[in-house]
Amino acid sequence: MLKKDLNLRSPIEKIIGIDNISSSNFGAVLSRAGVGKTRFLVQIALTQLLRAEKIVHVSLEDSMGKINLRYNEGYTNLVDSIGYVDPQKALRLWEDLNLNKVGISYNEASFDTTKIKDYLKSFKKAQLPMPAIMIIDGLNFDEDVTEVLEELKSLNQEFAISIWFAMLSHRDEALGRDGYPVQLETRQKLFDKAVFLQPVNNKIQAIVLKDGDNTNQKFLLEPATMMLVEENI
């Protein structure tokens, strides 16, 4: 029951659609620094955890402790958005969900997809259900990451795991010819989903940049919690 309520409150349900997330190949959440890419990605991951799916969160910036903290916060925000929830019930559910979450912290310099591949292979070997999505936070898209993206693409195909990236854009950069931030513009063929976040009047505006028929839909989010304030604006 609580799970269902939480899914209904999830901002992701409205902006991307929960089913839509795991059916994607490559997704990206773009914004300038400090707007809330990671918090948004955590909400994406939480929707999968609430469906009893496994998720892997890879960060090249945050420590393992910080990743866990972000998930605790994301879950608390989601629970608080319902109103009153029995704290014991919420805690028990979190303990269950937490078992399906793996946070991996890498140094950016030593990040290597073969380690992830080894890890994913072990699921197959042990005949365990595969993680539904993988979040990659902190990859520097201002540099040439073609090779890493190609390797991740092959993981996406081999293990049927959708991969969502945090993509940092810059305030002073002009948009590309197709109207995307340059970090996405040059790689747009790889990504089938993309959401852009930008601050507007003390709120965060989420614009769907790429998602079939939903493209160009706009939503308003609460900056502290990433909870939905207004949809289809």
Added chain:
Amino acid sequence: MIRDLKRVRNIGISAHIDSGKTTLTERVLFYTDRIHKINEVRGKDGTGAVMDSMDLERERGITIASAATYCEWKKHNINIIDTPGHVDFTVEVERSLRVLDGVVLILCSVSGVQSQSITVDQQMKRYEVPCIAFVNKCDRSGANPAKVARQLKDKLGHNSVLMQLPIGLEDRHEGVIDLVAMKAYYFEGEHGERVAVKDIPENMRNQAQEARDEMIDAASLFSEELTDAILEESNISDDMIKKAIRTGVLARHITPVFLGSAYKNKAVQPLLDAVIDYLPTPLDINNEAIDLDNNEECVVLESSFDKPTVALAFKLEDGQYGQLTYLRVYQGCIAKGDTLINSRDGKKVKAGRLIRMHASQMEEVEEIPAGHIGAMFGIDCASGDTFVSPSINYSMLAMHVMEPVISLSIVPKDNKAQINMSKALNRFTKEDPTFKTYVDHETGDTIIQGMGELHLEVYVERMKREYQAEVTTGKPRVAYRETITQKALFNYTHKKQTGGAGQFGRVAGFVEPCEEEFEFVNKITGGRIPTQYIPACEKGFQSCMAKGPKLEFPVTGIRVTIDDGAYHAVDSSEMAFQAAARGAFLEAYGKARPVIKEPIMKVVIETPNEFQGSCMGLINQRRGIIQGSQEEGVMSVIESQVPLSEMFGFSTILRSATQGKAQFTMEFSSYKQVPQSIAEDIIRQKQEEKKA
């Protein structure tokens, strides 16, 4: 033994396995003239370190039992307990911490804060033991003591402050800069025994000044005098800084960090100075006992020699002259011939030979005064017993002891081995409260229980070496538990009429899951069951907890509530109600959806980065749940929870998967329900065993 307690320190040396504890202790003993030759761990020179007194320890390069020793440094008596580094032996660490006043926490300058350091730190917090840190192995490739000091802050929450700076690192590590004296220390001579005090190298002056300012800033929180001196920009004396840091250490609010390399004989002497300068004397520590004659009220013990004696036996060893009991005297004084009472069983004992230990060599003493650690011969007692003067009846507070999670059946090879085995088991169970043994009445096997595979392995090995008891071991067994998952009603009548007095008792109520091991709630009203039979009902229910009806594993987490019943004026008896309770339990248990629970271990793997993926894979293949992974320099730390039943032989598997470069620690975390498919396997196995 020194009677001026200001010149006594009782310290422990705690750390993660392979951080160099034993090497450091060895150097300490060398510099304090207790030994005249340095032996390396793992017996490179065929001798082995002095502190590792058991053969097995020397062979494996780990310290299993704490060896106690004392030494003298600058007219101070330092009693040292060398503690084991493996998690399986943490009861040893806990027992040591109980009797120590301060700890030197050793950290590896390459690996930094590791899982065992976290466990040890938690134990230090539990017993409120002040500590100073020593970042060892600064000569190793990849050494980074500043990072380790930061980890102390981030991972363990210590307010760490560097007291020294290294002069060169890795193979260029030459010495240290003392930030209090603002001098550079170099260590000369074959074993670094001559400390050369020189000026700080020109190129490090600014860096040293900055680090000193930071250190003084941190220390000023604990001394108004120092704060005033900073504000008034007046002269800051060394004593002022030391006093401030000492105050912070005693309150556990600051952790001064020292550096060096014990193996390369660098900076051990300044560490000894720090032990004296910053770690507490027995007078600084508040020790408490409970007064058994006065409602178990807490009594503060005074380190006075004239007061009645209170001493704690914290370790036993079997030597050629009989049982050697290590004691810490908290109050009064134990002298040869004194009569003492063991407050656990009230037995009188007479203090015979008193000694103080230097690893395996002993030195006879006339008395062990309050504040000191010593040992006594010829007393039969268990570890954790309190010895007091006949005029008082105190007990030191109970030590936190964990329940064993793994068991192993052992069969002696012949008759002689059988006799020796029982001697050995008798000794080991007295020495180690986490090691238990019993005889399985159904199979007739002797079962030993402990905290991990290695824990039991070491005892089996010790049986062979110390007691010549050759035993064959069975497959390790996991300590499963049974519990219920839903509420179920019972209404059971025990009625028997077979000639003579009959038996009658009816109990009704319900069982439900709960957090506690066992709870009994009496809601009988109107005398439906007379009050005198209620304890018999409780006893009846409780007797069913030892062996669960499902698979005969111990039952936990059950609340029994009785709210109705009936009795017969003639035929009811305590026995009848006990039998009724047992019947009621069986009736309700099956309906309450019983399940099997298994011990889940917290497993932390430390592996070179390149093997991170495959190590995570190993956990996945063992029904493990990875909680996270973190890269720290060249190493990755993987935290996970894995069922104990899947961890047998894991060390071999991990070694082969990582070319022997990874290590892991494991400790009990919680009991969790076994998945259905595994439960079916356990049931099948149990049935086969029964048939056999």
